[in-house]
Structure formats: C-alpha cells, structure tokens
Amino acid sequence: MRITYIEPQNGYKKKSRGGLSLAGLSGIPVIILKEGTRRETGKEAQKRNIQAAKAVADAIRSTLGPKGTDKMLISSSGDAIITNDGATILREMDIEHPVAKMIVEVAKAQDDEIGDGTTTAVIIAAELLKGAEGLIDQGVHPTVIVSGFKQARIKAQEYLEGLSIDVSGNKEMLIKIAETAMTGKGIDVLGNKLSKIVVDAAIAVTDNKRIDLEESVKIVKIPGGSLDDSLINYGIVIEKDRLHPEMPKKVENARIMLLEGSLELKKFSSDAKITITEAKNLASFKEGEEKILREQVEAISKAGANVVFCQKGIGLTAQHYLTKYGILAARRVKEEEMQMLAKATGARIVGDVLQVSNKDLGEAALVEERKIGKDKNMIFVEGCKDAKAVSIILHGVSEQFLDEIERAFEDALNVVLDVILSGKIVPGGGAPEIMIAEKLRQYASTFSGREQLAIRAFANATEAIPFGLAENAGFDPVDAIVALRSKHSHGLNNYGIGMDDGEPRDMMALGVVEPLKVKIQAIKSATEASTMVLRVDDVIAAKREEFKTKPGQSPHDYTRPPMPPMM
Numbered sequence: 001m002r003i004t005y006i007e008p009q010n011g012y013k014k015k016s017r018g019g020l021s022l023a024g025l026s027g028i029p030v031i032i033l034k035e036g037t038r039r040e041t042g043k044e045a046q047k048r049n050i051q052a053a054k055a056v057a058d059a060i061r062s063t064l065g066p067k068g069t070d071k072m073l074i075s076s077s078g079d080a081i082i083t084n085d086g087a088t089i090l091r092e093m094d095i096e097h098p099v100a101k102m103i104v105e106v107a108k109a110q111d112d113e114i115g116d117g118t119t120t121a122v123i124i125a126a127e128l129l130k131g132a133e134g135l136i137d138q139g140v141h142p143t144v145i146v147s148g149f150k151q152a153r154i155k156a157q158e159y160l161e162g163l164s165i166d167v168s169g170n171k172e173m174l175i176k177i178a179e180t181a182m183t184g185k186g187i188d189v190l191g192n193k194l195s196k197i198v199v200d201a202a203i204a205v206t207d208n209k210r211i212d213l214e215e216s217v218k219i220v221k222i223p224g225g226s227l228d229d230s231l232i233n234y235g236i237v238i239e240k241d242r243l244h245p246e247m248p249k250k251v252e253n254a255r256i257m258l259l260e261g262s263l264e265l266k267k268f269s270s271d272a273k274i275t276i277t278e279a280k281n282l283a284s285f286k287e288g289e290e291k292i293l294r295e296q297v298e299a300i301s302k303a304g305a306n307v308v309f310c311q312k313g314i315g316l317t318a319q320h321y322l323t324k325y326g327i328l329a330a331r332r333v334k335e336e337e338m339q340m341l342a343k344a345t346g347a348r349i350v351g352d353v354l355q356v357s358n359k360d361l362g363e364a365a366l367v368e369e370r371k372i373g374k375d376k377n378m379i380f381v382e383g384c385k386d387a388k389a390v391s392i393i394l395h396g397v398s399e400q401f402l403d404e405i406e407r408a409f410e411d412a413l414n415v416v417l418d419v420i421l422s423g424k425i426v427p428g429g430g431a432p433e434i435m436i437a438e439k440l441r442q443y444a445s446t447f448s449g450r451e452q453l454a455i456r457a458f459a460n461a462t463e464a465i466p467f468g469l470a471e472n473a474g475f476d477p478v479d480a481i482v483a484l485r486s487k488h489s490h491g492l493n494n495y496g497i498g499m500d501d502g503e504p505r506d507m508m509a510l511g512v513v514e515p516l517k518v519k520i521q522a523i524k525s526a527t528e529a530s531t532m533v534l535r536v537d538d539v540i541a542a543k544r545e546e547f548k549t550k551p552g553q554s555p556h557d558y559t560r561p562p563m564p565p566m567m
C-alpha cells in the first residue's frame, strides 16, 4: 500500500515516495480515495489476480477430455445439475472475484462463438498466467511477457493451419467430428448413432452460411424410453394440444397455415359502453361476430389449409368453425416456433387471415398429435421436404441426463456446422498442442531477448492439454508427454494420446478430429484473457456494500460465498 499523504516539509526535501501526493500542501493529508477503498499495486496485485485465474481453471480441469469426470452443481434452491461441460460449470458457479469473472467471460465468449473448446481455453489461459508468474518472479516485465505471448499466439495459429486438412463434403469425417465433440458426456456407447443425427441436422439446416442454430434446430427432450430411440425429425415438434377433441388428430399431406394474429374478436374493454337492451340486439350482435369469424375460417379452408398454427388466441366461435371444416389447429404457438415452422414447411407467416392464399401454405407429409408420457401431448410436424429447420427428439431416463445430452448435442452441432462451412479439421487428443509446444520451443531459440522466455512459457502452457487428457484418463502424464514429444520430433504431428492405454496414437486414423477453428479460437481466447490479466497492476476496489439478502432468502443463508479478499 502506498502512502497517500505528505509529511510537513521542514527544511529539507523528503524523498518522494510516489503515490497520490499533491506537492505544496504541506501538513495536510491528501486523501483522494473514499474511505474504505482498498488499493493494491504492482507485483502483489498481479499475483493475486493470477491466483484467481488459476482457481477458475482448477475448478474445471478434471472435466477435460473423454475420460474427464462430471461435476454436480447444486443451486441455492436445491436443483442439481450433473455435467462435464466446462462452460456450464462456470456459468452455474457464483463467481465473484473480478479477475475470475474475466476468465469466465472468456469461456463464455468461446462457447458463444464456437460452442466448444471452453475447458481447453480456460486451462491454457491459467497455464499462461502460471508461466508468467514465474517470469515476473525472475524480474521479467509483464510488457515483455505480453509481447512474447502475442508472437507465440500468431505462430501457434500458423502451425495449426499447417496441420489442418480440408474435408469439405466428407460426411464420414463430419460424423467423426461430432463424435469427438460429444465424447465424455456419458453417451459414448451410442456415439455413432447420435453423431449421425447431429450431422444430418447440421446438413439440413445450413445454407452454406453461418446460421443461428437456436433458430433452426429444436431439441425436444422426452423423458422415458432409451437414448437409442432418439431421432431426427424433418419438421418441428410443438409442445401443444390440438385445440378441440373433435379436430382431426392426424393429417396426412398437411397444408399448413401460420397465422400471426388471432382468430377471435377483440374483447371489449370495460369503458367501451355498449348497451344491448333487447334480446334481439344481443342476438344480432352475436350473429355479426359469428359472421366475421366464419368468413375468416372459410378463407383459411378455401386457401386449402388443413392445419393452422396460430401465434395468438383462437376463440370458441372460430374453434367451432375450424372443427367443422376438419382443420387441426393449435393456438398461442411461440413466435420462435412459428419462425421454425416457416423454415421447416416453407410456409409464409400470414398477417391478415382474409388475404391468405394457397401460396402462403407450407407442407408436411404428416401432422399428428401424439401422447408423450402420461398426460402430455405434442404436435409432430414431420416429413417436410427441404426442411431448413428440424427437431431432434431425445429420449432418456431422466431430465438431468437429457439436459446433459442436450448440451453435448449443442456442442457437436456447432462444431459440425463449423466444419461444413470452413472444411478444415485438425487431429484431437492433444496432438495439436504438443506440436505447437515443440515448434514454439524451436522458434523461441531464434530470440535473443527475454521474449524467448515468454515464448517458452507459452509452449509449456499448451502442453497442459495433453497433460490433462492423460492425467484425467489415469495415465502417467509425464510418460505420455515424453512419448508424444518423441513422435512429434519425427514429424508425426497427428499423434495424440490414445485413451485406451495412454500411448501415442495417430488421431486422424482413429477419427479423433476437431475443427481447426475450435483450436485457433481456444488459443486466441486464452492469450487474450491472460494478457488482459497481466496488464493490470493496480487494483482499486470500492468499499463493498453489505451483503443484502434477496427476497425469500434467510439472512442466515450463507450459500453465496463472500467475495475472496482482494488484498
């Protein structure tokens, strides 16, 4: 802590101690920070920040790779999640330390942009900081470290690109990629079948451009049955009942109308004074209402629709006419689902019912309401030709299990989509990381300055990935690394760690492959995160507000851990 006041200057000039002093105001302590503010500068601040980042990585290190273990997270309300997914663990943990939060942000960015490689990014970030810490102790300035890391990062990307191969349009390869992305998530046995579903879904929805999977793939989780019953549905499943029991339950060769508005008349608000005095008037008023709705339903039927999905309400009168015309209808369908239905069936969403024409309708081989479990119905829209939105129906024993499968599917969908677009893959199993490390060590030797040390530290940090893969699988990580280095020194750069015996294996031959982009982005995210932390050497923290209990939370509830002390 630096001193923030100046002592009286009596006669001789005191040596300046730096800090926040104002010259000339003799005798008066100058305090520019609010009372209770804590400040920490220099090495001390850096060390604590590095500790925080390492703590984040330690929380997920054991989940890395196909043999990584799961974590069970229990929220303050008692809900449990069992997961192996680094991004999910970090999202659910109530992390408060500001630097730890920065690392979590990196993981989130990696997850949002690429959808995989989160654990890898966080582990490398922490290892980079560990290396930096050692260098700072030896007196290397953080600026030099940051510069060395950046050069190493650029080289690492070059090496990765050199290692990658193009597999555009190779479906078998895409299935392998999906498999690698899903391993370790408790579904290995059926890996291949589920990987095929992922690949089929990705191929169906992509238009050779980046698309938002959330808008094109709907994952429907159905507890009960076995995971083996899971399938892809070229269409959308809507979690709704049909509106009326007399409507058809099943419509083949469906002609589908998507209505944005409602099929009911506006309710009169209480201040609209309509006084209907005579029974005759009431009857004619009702007749008028009925006529409008009858005409609307007639328009729908005339256009040729036999299925209607409506985003808003459908009143009793309209229900009556829809039933009469033999139309299957559902109401209050979510906007996102309407969009997906449009993409799947080729329908155009209609605003004005009376304007509907045959051209607005979409098609599906079958629309059917089916019973799911004991008391739930869902409407399956299936067999859509050229569906640009699809559903994946997952069966599984428990909701928790299904949630974890869903996360694995999302990761896999993202990486497969990525390879469909970029075409480039690299081997997995730690092969690229070992290659980067080996090549960076050679590259480091070309530097005569201290940056050499930073580049070496970078090489060591990337090796943490094969190290972790071996360790989590129960093999001796040092032996595994040494054996791998030997292969790579002979130019066998596809060799990574075999998960059966810890021996070096050709990952391309085994089909353990990942998108180039996942690896590039993981290393980029890690470098950015670590340099961001290294640049901070002054932490000024405002006095913390007292911890306020939330409504419904007991003041004695300490489940939310207090913020770790910053100084």
Ligand code: ADP
Binding pocket: 063, 064, 065, 066, 068, 086, 087, 116, 117, 118, 119, 120, 121, 180, 181, 183, 184, 427, 428, 429, 430, 465, 469, 496, 497, 498, 499, 512, 514
């Ligand atoms: P991340 O969040 O970083 O994706 P994962 O837990 O998914 O972390 O582990 C990914 C790592 O596991 C990658 O390095 C990948 O190459 C490796 N991996 C996946 N499947 C295998 C396998 N069958 N053999 C060896 N390594 C594998």
Ligand code: MG
Binding pocket: 116, 117, 118, 181, 411
């Ligand atoms: Mg992964």
